[in-house]
Amino acid sequence: MTCSTPGCQGHLGKFDNCLDEALYAESLDGNHETTGDVDAHGYITLMIVEEPYMFSFGDGRTLRVPAGNFLLIEDSNGFVYTQSFDSVLDVRDAFEVAESEYAQWLGQDD
Numbered sequence: 001m002t003c004s005t006p007g008c009q010g011h012l013g014k015f016d017n018c019l020d021e022a023l024y025a026e027s028l029d030g031n032h033e034t035t036g037d038v039d040a041h042g043y044i045t046l047m048i049v050e051e052p053y054m055f056s057f058g059d060g061r062t063l064r065v066p067a068g069n070f071l072l073i074e075d076s077n078g079f080v081y082t083q084s085f086d087s088v089l090d091v092r093d094a095f096e097v098a099e100s101e102y103a104q105w106l107g108q109d110d
């Protein structure tokens with residue numbers, strides 16, 4: 001699949017676009033704050049990109065990842081999408097809301 005991301009060389013179908021795929025791959029390094037669960041409102045990773053950089057996929061594709069403030073969300077079907085925020089403050093607020101929603105969801109489960 002291809003998308004409107006500059007430099008798209010085709011991305012995996014569970015992502016809307018290459019940027020989401022790159023951010024997801026990056027999120028797997030375990031160095032990011034996460035909350036939630038795929039069975040709740042989604043498994044959410046906080047991704048703050050301070051400087052643009054070139055990301056290399058394992059298969060030779062590369063993509064320029066822009067600076068930005070993202071929540072990466074994986075749902076129970078394995079689909080992954082991102083939300084973009086104007087500022088670090090905004091993305092942190094949204095992450096905290098997601099954390100409290102998740103805590104509520106956990107509470108209901110007991």
Ligand SMILES: [Zn+2]
Pocket residue numbers: 001002003004005008009010011017018019
């Ligand atoms: Zn693409």
